[in-house]
Amino acid sequence: MHRLKGKVAVVTGGSMGIGAACARRMAAEGADVVVADICRPDAIHALPDGGRIDFVHTDVGREAEVAGAIQHARSMYGRLDILVNNAGIAGTDKPTHELTEDEWDRVQRINVKGVFFGVKHAIAPMREAGGGSIINLSSIYGLVGAADVPPYHASKGAVRLMTKTDALLYAKDRIRVNSIHPGFIRTPMVEGYVAGMDVEEAEGFQAIAALHPLGRLGTPDEIAWCAVFLASDEASFITGAEFVVDGGYTAR
Numbered sequence: 001m002h003r004l005k006g007k008v009a010v011v012t013g014g015s016m017g018i019g020a021a022c023a024r025r026m027a028a029e030g031a032d033v034v035v036a037d038i039c040r041p042d043a044i045h046a047l048p049d050g051g052r053i054d055f056v057h058t059d060v061g062r063e064a065e066v067a068g069a070i071q072h073a074r075s076m077y078g079r080l081d082i083l084v085n086n087a088g089i090a091g092t093d094k095p096t097h098e099l100t101e102d103e104w105d106r107v108q109r110i111n112v113k114g115v116f117f118g119v120k121h122a123i124a125p126m127r128e129a130g131g132g133s134i135i136n137l138s139s140i141y142g143l144v145g146a147a148d149v150p151p152y153h154a155s156k157g158a159v160r161l162m163t164k165t166d167a168l169l170y171a172k173d174r175i176r177v178n179s180i181h182p183g184f185i186r187t188p189m190v191e192g193y194v195a196g197m198d199v200e201e202a203e204g205f206q207a208i209a210a211l212h213p214l215g216r217l218g219t220p221d222e223i224a225w226c227a228v229f230l231a232s233d234e235a236s237f238i239t240g241a242e243f244v245v246d247g248g249y250t251a252r
Contacts, residue, residue: 003232004051005030008077010070012060012118013087015039017187018137021220022084022227027051029228032077036060036069037087060087060114067121080125082231085115085159086137090189091151093196104151111155112162119166123175131174133231136163137223138179140246160242167240176239178230183246184208185218213248 009026013019014035023041027033030051035041036058054076056069073080091107092099115136126132141149142156160179167177184190194204209216226243229235244250 002030003228003234004082007031007081007231008073008079009033009082009084009231010036010073010080010118010122011084011086012036012058012066012069012114014084015041015055017189018182018185018220018223019084019086021224022086023053025221025224025228026082026084026231027053029232031082031231032073034069034073034076036066060117061109063113063117063120066114066117070118070121070125074125079129080122081129081132083118083122083126083132083134084137084227084231085118085134087111087114088137088155088189089152090149090193091155093149096150099150107151107155108158111152112158115159115162119162119177123170123173126170126175127173132176133235134166134175134177135227135230136177136179138163138181138242140181140183140244140249142179143181143242143244143250163242164240171239176230176235178235178238178241178243180223180226180230181242181244181246181250182223183212183218183249185220185223187220190217211249212246213251216247218245218247 009031011019011023014023015037023033023035033053035055056072058065058069088111092103136159138159139156141153142160163177163179197204
């Protein structure tokens with residue numbers, strides 16, 4: 001408990017799935033958390049063991065809204081220590097030659113520009129705070145390929161290398177930048193993916209689970225605990241790293 005006491009975090013896409021788990025776990029560890037999302041979480045409240053969760057309506061594809069969410073955290077809590085760039089969409093599942101420009105751009109706008117805007121506007125308050133931790137949610141598909149959803153895979157590969165670039169650029173400011181690469185996690189995004197498969201739901205989940213040597217999907221909390229570690233002082237010598245939380249998927 002209290003691994004993040006006294007720290008302030010912004011979590012984009014924090015209303016559901018991995019983002020919501022990150023917001024809850026960070027608040028439970030003592031952080032004051034601002035959820036920046038287009039949807040309001042079910043519960044915005046102070047937690048009994050410390051830490052608060054607040055909400056700012058944010059479209060991460062709009063720079064002014066991302067800047068506003070970070071300024072809200074800074075104004076309300078006086079600092080910024082942690083940024084979790086989690087907001088993302090899967091986009092259209094078509095072969096590359098069938099994609100439209102708009103379908104491609106929609107994914108890059110959220111998944112890539114959203115990370116860019118978050119980092120851009122987090123640097124100044126983190127410098128003022130004497131350092132910070134930026135955690136970018138990439139994917140196993142930022143590490144390996146698959147024959148589907150080209151815009152999504154391209155976006156997550158971009159996030160992986162953006163992470164390394166920014167880790168090098170801001171190390172002198174004691175701002176650490178790392179990426180997390182989840183396997184298939186039981187979230188609304190993955191549930192939507194399964195719903196689009198031409199099989200019964202149970203069969204679809206079983207097929208996805210079988211892709212992981214551990215034989216199951218991950219949970220949002222299993223990603224959130226990795227984010228808590230990277231946000232904490234326990235990870236003070238870690239930057240530019242890839243944390244693969246995938247049940248062994250990429251070990252093959």
